[in-house]
Amino acid sequence: MEMNSLNKSVICQKQFIQIFFLIISGILLFPSCKENSNQKHYKIGFSQCTGGDEWRRSMLLEMQRELFFHPDLELVYKDAVNSTQTQIKQINDLMKEDIDLLIISPNESAPLAPVVQEIFRKGIPVIVLDRKINTDAYSTFIGANNIEIGKAVGNFVAKKLKGKGKVVEVLGLESSSPAQERHKAFSDVLKNYPEINVIKELQGQWEKDTARKVAAQNIGALQEADLVFAHNDVMVKGIYEVCHKNSQNKNILFVGIDGLAGPHNGLQMLEDKMLTATFLYPTGGEEAIKVASQILAGKAAQREYKLNSIQIDSSNVKGIKAQSDKLLNQQEDIQKLNTEIDTLENTFSSERNKLYFTIACLFLTLSISAWAFYLVKEKQAANHQLALQNEQITLQKDAIENISEKAKQATEDKLRFYSYISHEFKTPLSLIISPTDELLTLKAISQKDLKSNLQLVQKNAYRLLRLVDQLLDLRKTDAGKLLLQAAEQDLVMFVREIVKDFQNKAIKNAIDLQFFSQENDLKVWFDAEKLDKVIFNLLSNAFKYTPKGGFIHVQLKVKQNNVFIEVKDNGEGMSEKEKNQAFDLFYSGSKHYSLGTGLGLALSKEFVNLHQGDIEVSSQKGEGTTFTILLPLGDQHLTENEKIDQAPVISPSVHQFTEEDKPDSTLNGSQESEYGTILVIEDNTDLQLFLVEKLRKEFNIIASKSAEEGWDKIIENIPDLIISDVMLPGIGGFEITNRIKTDFRTSHIPVILLTAKGHIDDQIEGIKAGADVYLTKPFNTTYLIETIKTLFNNRTRVQRRFSSEFLFKNENKSEKKFLNELTAIIEKHIADSTFSVERLSQEMGMSRVQLYRKVQALLQMNVNDYITEVRLNKAKALLRDTDKSMADIAFEAGFNSPAYFTTLFKQKNNQTPSEYRKNKGGTIFKN
Numbered sequence: 001m002e003m004n005s006l007n008k009s010v011i012c013q014k015q016f017i018q019i020f021f022l023i024i025s026g027i028l029l030f031p032s033c034k035e036n037s038n039q040k041h042y043k044i045g046f047s048q049c050t051g052g053d054e055w056r057r058s059m060l061l062e063m064q065r066e067l068f069f070h071p072d073l074e075l076v077y078k079d080a081v082n083s084t085q086t087q088i089k090q091i092n093d094l095m096k097e098d099i100d101l102l103i104i105s106p107n108e109s110a111p112l113a114p115v116v117q118e119i120f121r122k123g124i125p126v127i128v129l130d131r132k133i134n135t136d137a138y139s140t141f142i143g144a145n146n147i148e149i150g151k152a153v154g155n156f157v158a159k160k161l162k163g164k165g166k167v168v169e170v171l172g173l174e175s176s177s178p179a180q181e182r183h184k185a186f187s188d189v190l191k192n193y194p195e196i197n198v199i200k201e202l203q204g205q206w207e208k209d210t211a212r213k214v215a216a217q218n219i220g221a222l223q224e225a226d227l228v229f230a231h232n233d234v235m236v237k238g239i240y241e242v243c244h245k246n247s248q249n250k251n252i253l254f255v256g257i258d259g260l261a262g263p264h265n266g267l268q269m270l271e272d273k274m275l276t277a278t279f280l281y282p283t284g285g286e287e288a289i290k291v292a293s294q295i296l297a298g299k300a301a302q303r304e305y306k307l308n309s310i311q312i313d314s315s316n317v318k319g320i321k322a323q324s325d326k327l328l329n330q331q332e333d334i335q336k337l338n339t340e341i342d343t344l345e346n347t348f349s350s351e352r353n354k355l356y357f358t359i360a361c362l363f364l365t366l367s368i369s370a371w372a373f374y375l376v377k378e379k380q381a382a383n384h385q386l387a388l389q390n391e392q393i394t395l396q397k398d399a400i401e402n403i404s405e406k407a408k409q410a411t412e413d414k415l416r417f418y419s420y421i422s423h424e425f426k427t428p429l430s431l432i433i434s435p436t437d438e439l440l441t442l443k444a445i446s447q448k449d450l451k452s453n454l455q456l457v458q459k460n461a462y463r464l465l466r467l468v469d470q471l472l473d474l475r476k477t478d479a480g481k482l483l484l485q486a487a488e489q490d491l492v493m494f495v496r497e498i499v500k501d502f503q504n505k506a507i508k509n510a511i512d513l514q515f516f517s518q519e520n521d522l523k524v525w526f527d528a529e530k531l532d533k534v535i536f537n538l539l540s541n542a543f544k545y546t547p548k549g550g551f552i553h554v555q556l557k558v559k560q561n562n563v564f565i566e567v568k569d570n571g572e573g574m575s576e577k578e579k580n581q582a583f584d585l586f587y588s589g590s591k592h593y594s595l596g597t598g599l600g601l602a603l604s605k606e607f608v609n610l611h612q613g614d615i616e617v618s619s620q621k622g623e624g625t626t627f628t629i630l631l632p633l634g635d636q637h638l639t640e641n642e643k644i645d646q647a648p649v650i651s652p653s654v655h656q657f658t659e660e661d662k663p664d665s666t667l668n669g670s671q672e673s674e675y676g677t678i679l680v681i682e683d684n685t686d687l688q689l690f691l692v693e694k695l696r697k698e699f700n701i702i703a704s705k706s707a708e709e710g711w712d713k714i715i716e717n718i719p720d721l722i723i724s725d726v727m728l729p730g731i732g733g734f735e736i737t738n739r740i741k742t743d744f745r746t747s748h749i750p751v752i753l754l755t756a757k758g759h760i761d762d763q764i765e766g767i768k769a770g771a772d773v774y775l776t777k778p779f780n781t782t783y784l785i786e787t788i789k790t791l792f793n794n795r796t797r798v799q800r801r802f803s804s805e806f807l808f809k810n811e812n813k814s815e816k817k818f819l820n821e822l823t824a825i826i827e828k829h830i831a832d833s834t835f836s837v838e839r840l841s842q843e844m845g846m847s848r849v850q851l852y853r854k855v856q857a858l859l860q861m862n863v864n865d866y867i868t869e870v871r872l873n874k875a876k877a878l879l880r881d882t883d884k885s886m887a888d889i890a891f892e893a894g895f896n897s898p899a900y901f902t903t904l905f906k907q908k909n910n911q912t913p914s915e916y917r918k919n920k921g922g923t924i925f926k927n
């Protein structure tokens with residue numbers, strides 16, 4: 001299946017984002033990668049026992065200065081603040097940080113040994129700095145020789161005290177190696193001087209505050225002492241402060257160790273005479289970094305680096321201090337330079353980053369543009385795809401709508417077809433039920449009536465049978481089950497025989513029926529049974545629509561490879577619409593032409609098509625109709641199973657003729673009816689004849705088989721009542737009713753619609769069209785006759801109302817309009833005594849008969865009487881409203897002489913004109 005283009009686009013976008021961020025991170029990481037690729041980077045862990053004093057700070061500064069020359073080294077610094085436990089923990093932390101080398105200045109020698117052993121055994125080089133540790137598990141020791149320093153101090157003290165005196169020794173932390181070594185070496189030297197007594201050993205633990213504290217506790221010993229030897233300069237400061245505070249023994253000599261440069265440190269104390277002497281104790285910070293770098297570079301290192309010490313006293317302090325200060329200054333300068341370089345490096349790094357960022361942004365912009373371009377293209381493609389899909393969907397939708405429309409049409413056609421079929425069944429059923437009803441109700445019946453009624457029943461039962469047969473045949477063609485059974489036989493003889501069967505009918509109806517053929521005989525492959533039905537149907541049709549004296553000519557011709565059978569008549573012909581739909585089974589018009597003879601034409605077409613032939617119609621309204629059958633010659637067009645050897649014999653008895661007797665369209669009742677004249681419009685000859693037969697006993701009857709013909713008869717005769725079928729060829733029953741009810745000449749005539757359309761909607765439509773009664777087939781004749789009589793009686797009642805002046809105000813619109821128009825014309829010519837019915841009918845646009853019948857129907861008086869009534873009304877008005885003389889009034893109202901006027905007035909109004917004038921038009925109307 002083709003991947004949805006939108007999904008494709010989303011996947012592409014994801015890929016694009018991934019690639020894009022890969023490139024961006026590559027660009028941003030590029031500088032660090034470059035640095036790393038040139039030089040390996042090492043992490044040095046530095047565990048300091050305490051960073052709180054100047055000596056340790058000095059050690060760290062030295063390290064940092066040296067590190068400047070080793071950019072590959074990184075120092076991770078931890079300060080244990082004099083706590084051995086903290087230091088152990090911090091070393092473990094450093095181990096976890098994956099350091100490459102450990103520098104340790106242990107707080108105490110013994111307790112730190114295990115952790116150092118552990119780290120060393122893991123393969124991490126260890127540099128022990130300044131203080132020693134109770135293990136061999138380290139790489140290198142860097143520091144001054146505390147034994148040498150202890151000895152040097154002992155010798156200095158002996159010399160200074162000249163072999164005699166009292167000494168107080170202030171020791172560093174007992175468990176640290178420098179304190180142990182310094183103490184031992186110092187004690188060993190003094191053993192050589194028995195008169196020098198160490199009167200007190202104080203535990204200063206390397207710290208000024210502790211020293212001050214123990215000094216305060218041993219002030220007595222200090223008062224006695226000639227010299228105080230403290231293991232570092234810082235502790236001297238503490239002791240010194242205590243001694244001077246107590247203002248005792250101000251000549252006491254102080255000796256210390258470290259000899260640090262800088263304010264408040266050893267060298268300054270020496271200059272300030274606080275110290276008699278100090279011994280340089282180098283921190284080894286610089287050396288530690290150098291050796292570490294060496295080890296990490298894989299170069300061999302010594303097991304021990306000894307740092308030199310010197311004695312500093314008043315004799316050399318100046319020089320050393322000057323040198324130290326200079327060194328300090330230089331170191332500060334270096335520091336500043338370092339800082340500047342760092343700043344520059346930072347600036348460079350930041351500028352470089354900016355550059356990278358700018359490049360990245362540029363790349364980003366370009367990429368986004370490319371991406372946007374790609375997306376636009378993708379979207380255009382997707383839109384195009386969508387448009388195509390849309391188009392396809394629309395086409396599919398149209399196709400579905402088309403199919404659904406066709407299905408709907410087919411359903412409607414079928415429903416319509418069923419409705420027609422029902423109609424076709426109802427008429428013969430009426431003609432079976434009505435005579436049967438009559439036979440059953442009549443007490444005595446003549447042999448003649450019995451026979452004619454039974455003949456009607458039989459005829460219509462056969463008609464029903466034929467209809468059913470045709471329906472079944474049609475069903476077979478529809479289902480494709482109707483098989484052609486063609487045999488080769490003489491078509492000329494076959495057609496001639498069928499035509500011969502119609503000969504009697506032709507004579508009876510005075511129709512010139514003839515058969516012509518170019519050929520004497522012609523072998524044609526055809527299905528005799530089916531072709532017989534087709535030709536029989538065409539001839540029946542021709543007879544149905546051809547009047548007496550007309551002709552029906554059947555001709556057989558051969559042209560190229562086809563034979564043509566033509567059935568031509570000069571009957572009433574078809575309209576263009578009827579012609580176009582002649583073979584259409586589901587024709588939607590008012591009346592199906594082919595249904596005139598059942599389903600004949602539609603079925604005929606199916607039969608001819610089975611022969612691979614064709615049937616056509618040409619027709620002109622009023623001139624006649626020609627049906628032409630085309631059959632192909634030979635048997636090339638037939639399949640093997642459409643052919644049979646022996647043709648069935650068609651007996652003439654299969655031709656059930658329905659006697660389509662032409663109704664007498666000018667039929668009149670045998671006796672003058674008390675009710676009046678009825679026009680029957682019914683296209684079914686049998687039904688028309690039946691109705692005429694039943695009604696003519698009591699009414700005058702005129703009959704017509706189409707609405708068009710019926711209308712002419714209505715206008716000509718102005719009948720008193722009209723009975724019309726609804727489904728008629730051409731103009732239908734609703735339409736003719738509407739026409740009758742809207743034409744002022746005919747609007748008063750009651751209409752009965754007689755139809756097979758029994759649905760309530762059809763009835764409503766009929767009533768809307770103006771029908772007075774709607775009767776559905778099959779109907780009861782007695783009921784019809786009673787309905788007609790009721791309508792006539794109602795009409796008489798209405799006439800009575802019309803004949804009074806009252807009607808002019810209240811009656812129905814078209815009648816009122818008619819009477820107003822009639823009265824207005826009479827009034828226009830009222831002074832003209834010669835104004836006649838002839839002129840009045842001319843001005844009304846009606847014939848004299850029409851006017852006479854209409855006025856009679858509406859006012860129950862003749863037209864002359866009505867003219868006189870209008871004249872008299874005019875005279876009344878003049879009598880009432882003017883003083884004119886009788887003679888003037890008589891002439892103005894159109895009376896030839898005043899005497900005639902007076903006589904007539906008296907006759908109509910029971911008073912003379914003079915009496916009327918006297919009474920001022922008093923009540924003269926009596927209803």
Ligand code: FRU
Pocket residue numbers: 053055056130131172176178179206231232233234257258281
């Ligand atoms: C500093 C210090 C120095 C001394 C050294 C001994 O913490 O006390 O004064 O010389 O340690 O390890």
